[in-house]
Amino acid sequence: MGHRTAMCILLCIFVDIFIFDVVVNGKTFEFPRYNYRKKPKMERRFKSERTRCEKTPECSNVAAGVTRTKCTRTCMSKKCYDELYSFDELEDGEIDVRLASFKGCWSQEYTARQREL
Structure with missing residues (x-):
């Protein structure tokens, strides 16, 4: 697996976790x-x-x-x-x-x- 692919996967995981946290926990900027x-x-x-x-x-x-x-x-x-x-x-x-x-x-x-x- 190339360096770019690994970075892309990590970025996707981070975005998924962030979106999951916002949706599940209802966190928004107040x-x-x-x-x-x-x-x-x-x-x-x-x-x-x-x-x-x-x-x-x-x-x-x-x-x-x-x-x-x-x-x-x-x-x-x-x-x-x-x-x-x-x-x-x-x-x-x-x-x-x-x-x-x-x-x-x-x-x-x-x-x-x-x-x-």
Whole structure:
């Protein structure tokens, strides 16, 4: 058996065990959920706020990647960032399944701030 075949078999076994564990034990990644309906006006506000935070001295000097994402989102809303990411920080290459919830949390805060003005 070649090296590639052995690696493929080990990978398949690992995937099978992982899927079995998720199906049998019902393990899923849990995090607070916030509804977010993608509306053009709110998307523009979100992108504008993100750009503003990316340009701050604290975040503009941070290398691109997860560290900058953390800095930017913390600038946008520390409360939302802490609630959604503090227990399990993003890692390089990770697909961010919590982004829609972050946007939902941020938009609730944004709307509340606008009402106060």
